[in-house]
Amino acid sequence: MQTIRTTCPYCGVGCGVLAERQAPDGEWSVRGDPDHPANYGRLCSKGAALAETVELPQRLLKPTLRDADGHLESTNWETALDRVASGFREAIAEHGPESVAFYVSGQLLTEDYYLANKLMKGYLGAANIDTNSRLCMSSAVAAYNRAFGSDTVPVSYEDLERADLVVLIGSNTAWAHPVVFQRLMAAKEARPGMRFVVIDPRRTATCDIADLHLPVAPGTDILLLNGLLAHLAERGKIDTGFVEAHVEGFESTLAAARAEGTDLDNIAQRCGLPVEDIQRFYDWFATTQHSVSLWSQGLNQSASGTDKGNAVINLHLATGRIGRPGMGPFSITGQPNAMGGREVGGLANQLAAHQGFAEADIDRVRRFWQAPNLATRPGLKAVDLFEAMRDGRIKAVWIMATNPAFSLPDSDTVREALEACPLVVLSECHAGTDTAAFADVLLPASTWGERDGTVTNSERCISRQRPFIDAPGQARPDWWIIGQVARRIDPDWAPAFDFPDSASVFREYARQTAFENAGSRDLDLSGLAGISRQEYDALSPTRWPVTGTTARETTTDGAAATELFADGRFFTADARARMIPVTNRGAASALTPAFPLRLNTGRLRDQWHGMTRTGAVPRLNAHRSEPAASVHPFDAARYRLRGGQIARIGNARGEILARVTLDDEQRPGSLFVPMHWSRLTASRSGVNTVIAPDTDPVSGQPEFKTQAVWAEPYAAQWYGCALIRDDDTPAGADEDWPGDYRVVIAGDGHHRFELAGIDAPADWTAWAKSRLAPKADVARQWIEFADPKGGQYRIACLTEGRLQAVLFVSASSRRPDVGWLTDLFSRESLSDSDQADLLAGKPADSGEDRGPIVCACFDVGRNTLIDAIDTHRITDARALGDCTQAGTNCGSCIPELKQLIARRLTETSH
Ligand SMILES: Nc1nc2c(c(=O)[nH]1)N[C@H]1C(S)=C(S)[C@@H](COP(=O)(O)OP(=O)(O)OC[C@H]3O[C@@H](n4cnc5c(=O)[nH]c(N)nc54)[C@H](O)[C@@H]3O)O[C@H]1N2
Ligand SMILES: Nc1nc2c(c(=O)[nH]1)N[C@H]1C(S)=C(S)[C@@H](COP(=O)(O)OP(=O)(O)OC[C@H]3O[C@@H](n4cnc5c(=O)[nH]c(N)nc54)[C@H](O)[C@@H]3O)O[C@H]1N2
Ligand code: SF4
Ligand SMILES: [Mo]
Secondary structure, X not given: OEEEEEEOOOOOOOOEEEEXXXXXXXXXXXXXXXXXXXXXXXXXXXXXXXXXXXXXXXXXXXXXXXXXXXXXXXXXXXXXXXXXXXXXXXXXXXXXXXXEEEEEOOOOOHHHHHHHHHHHHXXXXXXXXXXXXXXXXXXXXXXHHHHHOOOOOOOOHHHHHHOOEEEEEOOOHHHHOHHHHHHHHHHHHHOOOOEEEEEOXXXXXXXXXXXXXXXXXXXXXXXXXXXXXXXXXXXXXXXXXXXXXXEEOHHHHHHHHHHOOOOHHHHHHHHOOOHHHHHHHHHHHHHOOXXXXXXXXXXXXXXXXXXXXXXXXXXXXXXXXOOOOOOEEEEOOOOOOHHHHHHHOOOOOOEOOOEOOOHHHHHHHHHHHOOOOOOOOOOOOHHHHHHHXXXXXXXXXXXXXXXXXXXXXXXXXXXXXHHHOOEEEEEEOEOOOOHHHHOOEEEEEXXXXXXXXXXXXXXXXXXXXXXXXXXXXXXXXXXXXXXXXXXXXXXXXXXXXXXXXXXXXXXXXXXXXXXXXXXXXXXXXXXXXXXXXXHHHHOOOEXXXXXXXXXXXXXXXXXXXXXXOOOOOOOOOOOOEEOOOOOOOOOOOOOOOOOOEEEEEEOOOOOOOOOOOHHHOHHHHOOOOOOEEEXXXXXXXXXXXXXXXXXEEXXXXXXXXXXXXXXXXXXXXXXXXXXXXXXXXXXXXXXXXHOOXXXXXXXXXXXXXXXXXEEEEOOOOEEEEEEEXXXXXXXXXXXXXOOOEEEEEEOOOEEEEEEEEOOOOOOHXXXXXXXXXXXXXXXXXXXXXXXXXXXXXXXXXEEOOEEEEEEEEEOOOOOOOHHHHHHHHOOOOOOHHHHHHHHHOOOOOHHHOOOOEEEOOOOEEHHHHHHHHHHOOOOOHHHHHHHHOOOOOOOOOHHHHHHHHHHHHHHHHO
């Protein structure tokens, strides 16, 4: 048995993973690392499916250049690196250092990130390096900095478990940080007195744990939180000793909160909540010393996200609930190395190692790097950076490990910016991302499973990602690529970028955190500054700070680390924390009769962002396979939207198409559309087409969650569903398919296309025969059924009795049973009755429809679960797991199992 300890490449929980195989040429499998302090052996559905992603499809394998005609040509590393280096060198020579930019990612490793930042800020001479973390938690960073004088997250997972009250604000923890959620569920089971409040306009899977759910009206969180501060003061629950000793700004902050109105009825009315629920929340918070407030994108992704973060932190400073076990304000990070990016200075307004653009910091960073061209002022933040690209100020950009054409707001404008930029370099592992379409130079990067370095998770724990397979083709680590470009831009820089391995990069980074620190900065890795290659390879998960004395003690037990702020001293000049007066500014875009609905966007349980990794795993595509607009039944009735049909959702910027799902868990007046679909997987469902680039004035983070839009039915004349075996999936399927709505879903050995359109091909048969099985040299058997009056058309193609492709077209949005079709694809040959079923459009014995998949690990569908609940009179998730296996592996579906049971119980009791 060969075992490699590594770390999950998805969310900021940062779970330890064991990659294992039985024999040297065997297949890799993964399981949770029982010794990792983030997960103690647990994994969620995405982590548990990691072994299925080690061979990614559409992998970028060679350095590639675009020629003058727009054609891509592969080349060698020498040529590609020279092209990048000369492009950047020439742009700077002609237009100065501020004409170039890097746009990087919280999915880089710390070593990659460190060198990208060093090259841009220390050597190229501008600070135009920003990161997708700008879209992610830059508001929290700004809020922490304003409050503490440092970007310090002063809470651990263990604090969550030790708390008596956990307030989850704008966080769908159950889906976005599933292992933290599992830890919370376990903590509650062990200590039923523990309470949870969830503040989210939607009733999410996270509400499964809630003792109280506050479906706050979008954009009113500050009203609610300010009201709580005023309430605490009213009830004498301010920790005046702590405030006097350690906090500035209490009076003005309280005054601002009071000015907002302290009348509960008024707050309740404006937040759209029952007054008793607000009262209950305020009571619980007032009387529970051990409180953690955990927040995420529901607060951060807002044009007042920084104020929202400070509204949370204010509550903890006013009550002195900080720096001690079981309490504190916790902004949980999204990406696997979002925290590492903050550490190395990946944001345009920071320098490395938690230093800013103060004179002394600039001087210190310059001396440490012996930097010839240190940037002396902040660079452009993401949205502004792409704006500068569009208006011609940026002449060369290098994008690494992110897909801005998909993930930035107002994506059509971002595309224009990429189009306008004379040199776009992209380091990627996937060849087909939306951004790749604009790249002049594509550099193949190694990725998870191949790369070697460190990441820092939400609770400041540094873990190793270790390679267990070789990078395919010519893929290389990002840190190596950056170093190679640096030395080509100026050979004199070679010594500063001459690193034999990632360990030596890490060592320099650790030394920088220690450089002239002496307790003046929170981030201190002096205990790791002399780390050897062997020690780095063996490094166990370590929470920072890691000074000489704590280096080895903090490895397994996060709580044992000396907690920051335990002494009430902060990193401001006077060591006092700041409360920040904030007022509620509401959503950036106004509702009007023309744009009457709020569009909320975010995550699904089993997909990761642009789906370049998770979208390739059939079982992860089973949970939610299409871009669905979740619409409250009231709104559906009002805007004539029918479940299963396609909606158009738009505003002045453009429109998207999404499949309507009726969902009474939405707040009436709000829609939810997941962020995951890009042009890689769907024709017109990229939600950022309609998101305005409204940003927070302090952090620059865009508002992604409260866009004013209209919604109306798409007038589909036909709906189609095609499944095509992978050996025949036509290349460029996206261009010449009929219909406006098209989603591509990877299945087991086949791809499925969900379609809807107004215009149809004149002749479906001709179209199907040329497109479904394009390989001409193979004998095919076609079976076909047409009922033009009934609007039905079905065709299937068999190769030597085996199902090759199938297309169902119908005037109605009722779709064929996909589980049944998928099953037919797995058979070696189709019987006569199977063929008859195909023509009939449904299985003769249709008792077996599992329904939509709920448990991705064991492929258990909703119908199977409902059957089991009814037959065995099941009342809890564990019993349901015993009889169906659902939820017994990774546990990510347990909240949905519980919801299903609860619903079934209420339905059957009537
Ligand atoms: N499965 C999965 N997990 C992921 C990711 C992924 O792609 N897939 N991505 C990772 C990343 S990078 C990140 S940043 C995190 C994000 O993690 P989360 O922030 O938990 O995820 P989101 O779904 O973006 O949004 C959270 C919630 O904010 C709510 N919300 C919207 N508007 C408001 C509001 O006005 N007030 C309040 N209080 N809430 C509001 C939404 O309804 C939503 O349920 O997830 C990480 N984990
Ligand atoms: N509407 C809306 N938009 C959003 C959000 C939202 O909630 N709503 N959330 C925002 C947030 S919080 C985030 S974090 C962003 C995420 O948005 P993106 O960063 O654009 O999303 P990803 O798909 O994760 O892109 C990462 C890319 O890196 C590539 N990659 C993977 N490993 C490596 C590697 O080792 N090296 C290199 N060079 N490349 C690699 C992957 O193939 C992938 O294409 O989206 C933001 N956009
Ligand atoms: S919770 Fe899931 S996605 Fe996040 S790190 Fe753990 S296994 Fe990976
Ligand atoms: Mo994120």
